Amino acid sequence: MSVEIKGKYEGDLRVSLAHGPSGSVLETDAPIDNQGKGSRFSPTDLVAAALSSCMVTLMGIVAKRDNINLEGLTFRAEKHMNTSPRRIGKIVIEFNMPKGLSNEQKKKLEHAAHTCPVHHSLLPEIEKDIKFIYPEA
DSSP states (O other): OOOOEEEEEEETTEEEEEETTTOOEEEEEOOGGGTSOOOSBOHHHHHHHHHHHHHHHHHHHHHHHHTOOOTTOEEEEEEEEEETTEEEEEEEEEEEOOTTOOHHHHHHHHHHHHTOHHHHHSOTTSEEEEEEEOOOO
16 A cells, blocks of 8 residues: 655745645654754654554554553653764653553553554664553552
């Protein structure tokens, strides 16, 4: 399966992107530490966002299939850049999981998250620090 994404350079280090199937549009901007304004997601920010949302989506698929309530799941992602060569060096993600999950459900959801295609598409040299935080019972 393929998905077409069209893009246009808008000038001043900004790019607009259009998702072919839906028509949804987003813009990127170069980060402040690389000559940009940092007024939008940078392309490398989108990588961290893609990894996070992909992992949540895979957990959502398992939750839907197994009737697990994921309502209230939130996450926080951090992207750390290396300088030489300039590339993503580390992505930290903390998933704040909802209450009431059994140990079996936790294992299923964590396994699903780690099967995310974005996770498997990233260079092995990119450190991925993934934490699942469960509320006290």
